[in-house]
Amino acid sequence: LLPHSEVFCPMEDPVIRIPPYHYVHVLDLNSNVTRVEVGPHTYIRQDHERVVFAPRRMVMVPPRHYCVVLNPVVRGPTGAVLVDGAGQARLRHADLEIRLAQEPFPLYPGEEIQLPVSVSLQGVTPLQVVLADTALRLRALLDFTDEDGNKFVAGDEWLFEGPGTYIPRKEVEVAETLQATVIGHNQAIRLRARKECLDRNGTRRVTGEEWLVKRVGAYLPGVYEEVVDIVDAYILTDKKALHLRATRTFEDEQGCVRRTGEEWLVTQAQSEAYIPDVFEEVVAEVAVTTLGPRQYCVVLDPVGPNGQPQLGQQRVVRGEKSFFLQPGERLQAGIQDVYVLSEDEGLLLQALQTIKDVSEVVQGTPGVSGSARGTWEETEGLLPLPPKPPPSCTLGPVVAIPAQQCPEVALVQVRVVTGQTYMLTEAEELWEKELPPSVEALLAEARGDIRDGDAGFRSSSCLDAELPQRDRTRAVTYQVPHNAAVQVYDYRERRARVVLGPDLVVLGPGEQLTVLSLSAGRPKRPHARRSLRLRPDFCADIVTIETADHARLQLQLAYNWHFEIPEDPSALGRLFSVPDFVGDACKALASRVRGAVAAVTFDDFHKNSNRLICSAVFGFDEAGRLREQLRFAPNGLVVTSVDIQSVEPVDQRTRDALQRSVQLAIEIATNSQEAAARSSA
Structure with a gap:
């Protein structure tokens, strides 16, 4: 009712x-x-x-x-x-x-x-039952003293925790109903103080202070506490660690004082499940760095014994090993493989500061290079063992070669190593020898890179672009064939030497081959050929002559020649005293022939051409006999014979008249033979 x-x-x-x-x-x-x-x-x-x-x-x-x-x-x-x-x-x-x-x-x-809004019009309200893990936050509206003698002033707040039935008072209002927060395993609740108070552990908290409660179970916040968040723990394994940063100065659970901005690492050895504190910021999850048995890495700015990064320092870590990079550390070029040296390989190292190697025998000085030779495994820093790895390590194999040019860097000297297996020392490096394009062409012809004879007739500009590249660090070698000679000039000593074939020429650092630019072709053209043999050979030339009766003829002559090799080795240099001995010889012989033919008529030359040309070329001795050879004293060139291969008139009318004369002579001979045959018949 x-x-x-x-x-x-x-x-x-x-x-x-x-x-x-x-x-x-x-x-x-x-x-x-x-x-x-x-x-x-x-x-x-x-x-x-x-x-x-x-x-x-x-x-x-x-x-x-x-x-x-x-x-x-x-x-x-x-x-x-x-x-x-x-x-x-x-x-x-x-x-x-x-x-x-x-x-x-x-x-x-x-x-x-x-009549409260939440009840019926009867005005009768059921008493509020507060369950377990629940509380009512009460606020005093008036100053009063309760039945237990506790005095409250307006604005005071306190909790009525269940289980129980709340009896309302006119001086008190219910601000809100609080539910307990369940904290699971590997969890924590983050609380904030709304005003200065004592937490449930009796610790005094100031307004705005935050802290964690990690006790597993239901937690009912205090009257001046508010729940900020539920924090889950980070599960740490042997392959994962936690990188933390302090947001303010505080003392952690281990009793270590962390300063604002300080960074550190938490691993599984410290905690399998880690819940960051309110003053800790998770920067990142760090993965483990694993090195194999033949791997290493260089750690920059490593953490020292005091736990602080040693800026500018470096540390070499060799496998087999697993570790976590500490805050501030980083890898230089990541994980690298060790240098596995065989018995024919070496490693060039450079010391950046005064150190000793692992055997304590070799002492390194900053800027001085050292070498390590196989067979063994090498990482940057083993020999010598540097706190900082060398900026560059050159791995060079040892190659068995006929000759190799090795300049010593410290002494700035260049030398040739031949006939052995050689490994460069720390003060040596390979030197590249430059050669003129003409020499490159002749060497390529000797190696078979181009066709025989092409090198003698190609221009220098074409050869430089078309020749295959050679290894310029290898010593230049040339196999002198039989019945041939090579002149080698040393620009350092300013002397030349001549090598007779068959032999192998190895050029020194300051030596170059002498290339003769010879005339070739018919008629002879200068700078058309670059090499000839010493053995007996012939050269052909076309010479235009004019008789006393002004008949112009074109002769094709062939000369047999050879060189006289002196017995004194010091006199071999005269073989190369005339750069274009072919052109000079052909010019001299053509001059003699033209001079002799100019004194006779065409009819005399036609009848006695062989005797006239041979006498003009070889001349006569004191007894009036025809000489058998013509010798050029400057270089020992000897011409032994001359062959008249053809004689052709230059003037077309003379050529036509000569042809008619020959035809007429043939007809006369034919008619006479026919008449003789008839008379015999």
Whole structure:
């Protein structure tokens, strides 16, 4: 039933029957005072009285319920309602009163049932049951002292933790309902203090301070605590570590003081599951660096014994090993393979500071190079063992070669090593020897890179672009064939030597081959050939002559020649004293022939051409006999014979007349033979 439900009764009826647990308000019109009449009762209304409302049901508060009365009446020590001098019930205006389960009671004039929004119109509210792991955050609205003698001032807050039933007070309001946060394994709850307080462990916290609670189970935050977040732990393994940074100075769980900005690494050895503290920032998850048995790495800015990075330093780590890079460390060129040296290989190292190698025998000086020779395995820093690896290591194999040019860097000397297997020392490097294009062409012809004879007739500009590339660090060698000679000139010593074939010429660092530019072709053209043999050979030339009767003829002559080799080796240089001995010899012989033919007529030359040309070429001795050879003294060239291969008139009319004369002579001879045959027949 509603607390204000009314029993129908005419208001003008002088007799008012009030049922049990009902009441009415009667207004005295003379004193203007309203009083309460409760049932069961039959009330007879007087003429100066008026019933304000029909009988209403009293307010009934069942067990575990309560109601809030606005403007409650004032009661004495015995519980009786106090009235003023006019007989009106005294009220506590603007005050509230919480009434729990009790006998039904009427509302006195001025009293009202405050109806909360969340309850029914009856005005009776069930008491709030607070479960386990739940609490009510209460706030004091007025200053008061509770039943236990605790004093509260307005604004104070505290918790009512369950399980239990909360009995409301007029001085207290429920700010919010708090639920406990369940903390699982490898989890923590991050809390923040809303104001200065003591946490559940008795630690004093200041406003805005944050901390972690890692105890597994349900955690109910304190009255001035708020949950910021639930932090999950990072699972660390032997292949994963955690890179942390301090956001402010604090002392960690191990008792180590971490300063703002300091970075460190947490591995599985310290904790299998790590929960970062509130002042720790996770920078990254670091993967393990694993080196194989033949691998190494160079760590830049390694962490020293004091736990701080040693800026500018380097450290060599050799496998087989697994490790984590500390904060601030980094790898130079990543993980690298070791240098595996065989017995014919070496490693060139350069010391960057004064060190000793692992055998404590060789001492290194900054800037000085050293070499390590196989057979063994080498990493940067083993021999010598540098705190910093060398900026460059040259791995050079040892090759068995006929000759190799090795300049010593320190002494700036160039030498040729031949006939052995040689490994460069730390003070040596290979030197490239440059050769003229003409020499390159002749060497390529000797190696078979180009066709025989092509080198003698190609121009230098074409040869330089078309020749295959050779290894310029290898010593230049040339196999001198039989019956041939090679002149080698040393620009350092300023002397020349001649090598007769068959032999092998190995050029020194300052030596070059002498190339003769010879004339060739018919008629002879200068600079057309670059090599000839010493053996007997012939050369052909075309010479234009003119007789005394002005008949111009073209002769094709062939000369047999050879060189006279002196017995004194020091005199061999005269073989190369005339650069173009072919052109000079052909010019000299042609001059002799032209001079001799110019003194005779065409008819005499036609009849005695062989005798005339041979006498012009070889000349006569003191006894008047024809010489057998012509010798050129400067270079020992000897011409032994001359052959007239053809004689042709240059003038076309002379050529036609000579042809008609020959035809006429043939006809005359033919006719005479026919006549002789007829007469014999």
